[in-house]
Amino acid sequence: MNINSQISHFFRSIGLIYFADLVRYKFKQISMRSENQSFKRKHPHFKLPPDYLLYESFQLNYTLYYETGRETAEWLANHFKKYVELKDVKILDWGCGPGRVIRHLPDFAGANCKIYGTDYNERSIEWCKANLELINFNLNTLDAKLPYPNNFFDVIYGLSIFTHLSEKMHADWVGELMRLLKPNGILFITTQGDIYRSKLIESERKIYDAGQIVVRGKVKEGHRTFSAFHPEKFMRKLFDNYEIATHIQPEASEQNPFPQDIWIIRKPNNPRSV
Numbered sequence: 339m340n341i342n343s344q345i346s347h348f349f350r351s352i353g354l355i356y357f358a359d360l361v362r363y364k365f366k367q368i369s370m371r372s373e374n375q376s377f378k379r380k381h382p383h384f385k386l387p388p389d390y391l392l393y394e395s396f397q398l399n400y401t402l403y404y405e406t407g408r409e410t411a412e413w414l415a416n417h418f419k420k421y422v423e424l425k426d427v428k429i430l431d432w433g434c435g436p437g438r439v440i441r442h443l444p445d446f447a448g449a450n451c452k453i454y455g456t457d458y459n460e461r462s463i464e465w466c467k468a469n470l471e472l473i474n475f476n477l478n479t480l481d482a483k484l485p486y487p488n489n490f491f492d493v494i495y496g497l498s499i500f501t502h503l504s505e506k507m508h509a510d511w512v513g514e515l516m517r518l519l520k521p522n523g524i525l526f527i528t529t530q531g532d533i534y535r536s537k538l539i540e541s542e543r544k545i546y547d548a549g550q551i552v553v554r555g556k557v558k559e560g561h562r563t564f565s566a567f568h569p570e571k572f573m574r575k576l577f578d579n580y581e582i583a584t585h586i587q588p589e590a591s592e593q594n595p596f597p598q599d600i601w602i603i604r605k606p607n608n609p610r611s612v
Contacts, residue, residue: 353556355563363390366398374400385469387436391462394562395435403438410497411442414526418493421524421583421604424448427492431455432515433499434475436462441470454491456484458560480560482510484518491518495526498598502564505551508576516580519605524583529568531587531599538567549575568599577603 367389377400378386384404392398396406418424424447431440434455443453456476457463463477478484480503494515500508515525535546542552549571557563574582581604588597 355557359563363393363398366393370398370400374398377401377404387462387465387469391436391459391465392438394459395462396438407438408442408445410439412446414439414495415443415446417526417600417602418447418524421602422492422522424451426450428452428454428490430486430491430494430518432494432496433457434462434466435459437466437470437473439497440466440473444472454486480507482507482514484514486518488517489520492520492523493526494519494523497528498530500527500568501530501566501598502560502562503566504553504555504559505566507559508551508566512576516605521605521607523605525601525603525605527601527603528598529573529601530566530596531568531570531573533587533590533596533599534567537596542567570599573599573601577601580604581606 378384381404386392386400386403389398392400392403396403415424418429427447429443429447429451431443431454434440434457437455440453440455444451447453452474453472454474454476455463455466456478457466458478458480460477463475466473466475476485496515500511503511519525535543538546538552542554546552546567546569549569551569551572552567554563554565570585573585582601583604584600584602586600588594588600590597
């Protein structure tokens with residue numbers, strides 16, 4: 339049984355998970371201060387979001403924010419090209435946070451692509467609008483409703499977004515995202531799959547092994563401390579009305595001991611009624 343999961347479960351059960359996470363944030367801020375200041379000296383013109391926005395959406399590491407942002411943008415573009423010709427297409431980053439990936443996407447998707455970003459965090463969207471040019475940003479709520487017309491996007495991606503939503507919100511957001519996709523467009527998402535089973539406590543494993551989603555709530559939905567784990571059976575049922583083009587379960591590595599599952603869903607010309 340994972341000791342970190344036990345500790346997290348304890349703080350969650352007594353209503354102190356926010357406090358514990360805030361303490362962790364302060365510790366990271368202190369421990370990373372020297373390294374982060376070094377990055378700023380080397381990259382004086384690179385715009386960085388406020389520390390807590392960076393921590394809440396990723397890690398409090400300026401170098402990784404920059405390097406993995408570019409690497410992930412290139413990685414995504416290479417995946418997209420397998421399914422969609424990246425020429426005059428519209429791409430949505432669903433849950434863009436403070437722009438770690440989306441700020442680099444124009445470099446790899448092509449200048450003719452139109453890039454959009456949406457997030458429920460008002461401070462993240464304000465920062466993105468003020469600092470990242472050539473990208474259209476929108477503030478959304480947790481409710482599955484976005485201000486775009488039907489069949490608007492060729493590609494929608496959400497990196498570790500379903501991992502912070504309740505089961506009901508999964509179904510709601512699938513419906514909304516598929517509404518926005520053009521026929522033959524793709525939805526690219528990542529989830530906490532089988533490799534995360536070792537992080538679950540015994541009672542959670544029983545739920546997971548039964549093919550049901552495991553949700554660690556008792557906190558604000560969408561926050562980094564709200565966490566969901568996705569068995570394959572649950573995911574296939576969730577997208578039963580659409581074409582699952584790809585499901586990849588990456589292998590763990592020293593650099594990334596807990597990679598998330600990759601799901602690429604294609605919207606057919608005539609999806610079955612939900």
